[in-house]
Amino acid sequence: MGRKLFVLLVILMSVSLIGIILVQAFFIKNSVEIEEKQFERNVKHALSLVSKNLEDRELEDYTKKALNQIRRHDAKADTSTIREILVKTQDNERDETIIYRNTVLEESFKVPSVFFDLGVDSVSISRLFSERETKIYSNTALGSGGDLNVNPERTYREYSELPEVTKKIMEDSYRDTYKNFPIYKRVSSEEVAKLLNYQLKEDGIGIDFEFAIYDKDLATKVQSENFELNKASTYGISVYSGNDNQNDYRLYVNFPDRRKFLFSTIIKAIVLSVVFTLIIIIAYSNAIYQLIKQRKISQIKTDFINNMTHEFKTPIATINLALDAIKNPKVIEDKEKVKRYLKMIKDENKRMHAQVENVLRISKLEKNELNISKDRVKLHDLIEDAITHVELIVEDRKGYVKTHLDATKSSILANESHFTNVIVNILDNAIKYSDDEPKIDVYTENVGNNILLKIADQGNGMSKQVQRKIFEKFYREHTGNVHNVKGHGLGLAYVKRIVEDHHGHISVESEKGKGSVFTIKLPLIS
Template identity: 45%
Template structure:
């Protein structure tokens, strides 16, 4: 896949993922905000009903207590009677209307809880109204008009609006001298708030406090301090909604209960967000993995082509030489060229066998028989295999055997091969004369050996993939060091088949340290 196309696909997928997650988060925040707003509105409605309920109770008690003064003439000081009469003639319909009535104004001196035991005067207005409907009859021969009564209505009523205004004014003035805690009890306020909250389907615990001009009063539920976000409502407000008292309320577990009511929706949203992230991560991982595999396979094919090209060319040259009449008659030269062909053929066969062997290992098609194996002997045998290569480069392998227990349950052939592979890597990736140290140690459960070199080392990224099949770190020319990236993959497969572990520590320019841990018998 083209690198630009790959970056474009990853970029578009990332933007889409961020967009989807952002929308989900916005929706969740908006849902929580709406739920919070709805909750606050319901609380305000409950507080408004609480305030009205207490106000109505207080006013009803006042009216009930005041009513006896109007029913007892003892408190009436004087009375005044006024009459009135109005007339109107409708010439179109030939009707005459007469309005008449009597108004009784009574003064009541009502004692109150005022300074110096002052009293107040309340006027009560009652009256009788008479309404007459008359028909106007006009004579044909004169302008004389006569009136005939058709109907008469008489009513007696209390002028309640005026009295109500006086009583409300008296109520407001009389209550001004009382502290709020003498007008309302904590029990009443707590019970009323709870009752109104239940009507709004709010059953969680709450705390409240009443403040007068931002100063705390005795009406509160335990320790209470106001916060700018606390819901509040005027208490005992007048007809214009003005009041010096404010009822504040807060819910200690508000957010917990708010989220608990949305737990299913939030859970599903978070689940879907998790699925989207997991699907995106898996897709991105597969894309990167496939791209990496594609690059590794391309490198492998190039390496294999390069590795096979040399022995094939050598075999062709040897065959051409044998065909030469001068060479074919020389038995020694023919044997030398035949040996060269056999060695090159063996070399190609070994490379093919490496590929097939790692494939069979991954598919568990190779049965590895295990016996008691002395690891010190196995390591020494592996060192002997690569000693000529080390000597050719004027290098040195130093052993530091400190392990007390050395027997493991393993296959000596494969264990020897993995040690040889690690040692060969140490030789191949040493720019100067290779200096290799082999350390061994043992614990109660494990035999541990370490192979340290002073080669070119590798970066952190290479350390992550060094045990992957076909992986090889290179700079520019992939053929600067021969190999197919199968040796360390084979090492890992064999170690894991022996229930062991292998890992590498390395730093560029300072060499590498391979550590293998195998369980003891």
């Protein structure tokens, strides 16, 4: 995959993920706003019904008391005529005169205020009646003068109350009566709380609330214990205002758990949204990780192939040159030269074989097919044996390998061949990455029931970033396409797998330009 295509793919995936997260956030925000608006509508609907209920109950109580009083036998009414209509018609067929009269009467009562607990002497209450009368006279009895003092032949009367008009008069009387009456005498806190609790539950709001009735922005006695007026989160409505809305009383209510209630209504949607978003983020992160890992593996394998090609190229060229030399008639007669060239061919072939064995060994380790049998061995003996494999190379480069074997116990359960290869690999690494003469010190010491093996060099060292990756398969410190150091990145991966198979632990400490220290910790056996 090209670098530009890879970067473009990562950018597109990132933009898509950010877009999904923003859409989820927008959805959650909209859901909260919708719930807030619905909550506000429900609260205002409940408050309007409570306000109407309070006024209707008071009006009904006032009307009931008033009517009970004026119906008492001792209630005396002052009756007055408000309007009277008189209509006179002639029925020629029957030779009759018909006189129709409609009178609207008002009865006014003075009711003692003790029945209303208003603090005044009396309350004026009125009601209207309609009196309808029809008189039928004989024209003969009336005579030519139309004298109405004679008795009519027939008289019809109807007397009835005007309920709608009386009701309106009663409402006006009620409002005038209670206009300046203290609110705490009109309704109690318990009544308001009960009405609010019922109506809010009817509108789907079953949470705790605080309330208060204010008179011109001043608190009254009608309120709950913990009410606080916060205009940003408090809902209010006029009460006892009637149709003219001139009253200064306002009922306020707020909800301490309002936010919690709102979120509880959409918590499932939010949780699902967050879960799905997290799944997308995890999937995206894993996809990016896999892409980067695959790209890295591809680069490492390319580097590995280049290194392996370089590693095989030199011995193959040497073998070809040796074979060409042997073919020379002058050389083939010289047994010493033939032996020398044959030894070179054998050594280079052995070197290529060792490279192939390393690759196969790692492959078997990955598949857990490498059969490693372990015996009781002394680590000090393995160290001495491993040093003999590299001492000629070290001496040739005028360096040294010094041992400081201070451990009094060195018996471990190990595979002699593989663990010797482990030490040789670390020593070989120290030699490869020393530009000057290699200077290597090998230490052992006992720590509890374990033995520590430290191999320290004074070579090139490595950065912290390289230290974290040197035990990975195929990894080599990136130096471009320069093969100044032979290898293929399998040695330390093999070392780590063998050490772990021996129930040990390997670590490295290093500083660029100051060398490295590899530490292997292994359990002792008695």
